[in-house]
Amino acid sequence: MKLGFIGCGNMAQAMITGILTQKVVSPQELIVSNPREEKTAKLKDEFGIITTTDNKEVAKQSDILVLSVKPQVYPAVIKEIRDEVSSEQIIVTIAAGVSMEAAERQFGKEVKIVRVMPNTPALVGEGMSGLCCNEYVTEEEFDLVHKIFESFGKAEKITENLMDAVVGVSGSGPAYVYMFIEAMADAAVAQGLPRKQAYTFAAQTLLGSAKMVLETGQHPGELKDAVCSPAGTTIEAVNVLEKKGMRSAVIEAVTAAAKKNHQLGKKKEK
Structure with missing residues (x-):
């Protein structure tokens, strides 16, 4: 399984650290993109992960793709990668305020989306995440993403209408x-x-x-x-x-x- 991250901010770094510490995937199975190489340098040196400045390359290689960029950047990033994304890939969104419907509309086609609200204690293995998915995600695929987020804390499956509450209580x-x-x-x-x-x-x-x-x-x-x-x-x-x-x-x-x-x-x- 190839796990990809587009974006390498504080939340992504916390998640990546937790995932690799718990050996959910090997460093060679994790690829991260960021326009500034210095953002990924520490993770690359510490864990030996694959890094790039090319978002399309991450989209092509990933079985599960985490969009870890600010909400206002989602439209530009999705526009850049949507032709590289297939119906077999799982797209994980972690941006506040971006619904699954909105993300799917930006892709302009049917895509498997898991929406997650994690929090920064993931960095020390004590994160709390709420997850929901759209109708294209199978139960087995949802369980797989759930397992990834449980690797650095606790994770609960919810319905999307409860995501605002999750942001209020655990995200913030x-x-x-x-x-x-x-x-x-x-x-x-x-x-x-x-x-x-x-x-x-x-x-x-x-x-x-x-x-x-x-x-x-x-x-x-x-x-x-x-x-x-x-x-x-x-x-x-x-x-x-x-x-x-x-x-x-x-x-x-x-x-x-x-x-x-x-x-x-x-x-x-x-």
Whole structure:
């Protein structure tokens, strides 16, 4: 199986690193194109992958082709490669706001499309991806793409109408988490903890708490209650968070990101 990437930005680099680290494909089975060779140089030196500046060459060689360029560049890239793409190839799109219908319309023919929203923790093998596909993709092919995205984290199959929600909660989500870690660490530093240790305490606490939710299967509220002793320190802190509107702020943030993704999609379809 030949896996190709057109574009080598942060998300592509995170995915490629995860895929090669987990040995989903060999370096010789992975080809990446980018107009600037320096963008692919590090990956080429580190993993020995095939690189080129020719998008058409990647399109010709790939069984699965990932379009990892900015949404506004999709029309130009698809126009460039569409004559090289066959009905047997699987096209993976990871751009926010680009529906499967819009991508297929740009190709101007029936093509197999899997739409995915991954996130950057893929770089450390802890990504979260939502996937959907069009009617031309077989169940076996969808399972294959799903397996690739599970190689660097968790991946869930969804219907396309839920993609805006996925963008809001996980696609954009790492930024919210980093802000929370930074805020927790700042408070710890204010209480005298050295900065480096403060980040470790805050980040590990979030990592461990997330793992508790995933591995125990318990409701987050139940896990929270288990930490809140009567008249203790934690319930005092929770009370402050409730007064300051933490829940509503997070809900509004996720909703805003989802709405923005929906607006981007509508704008691109015009």
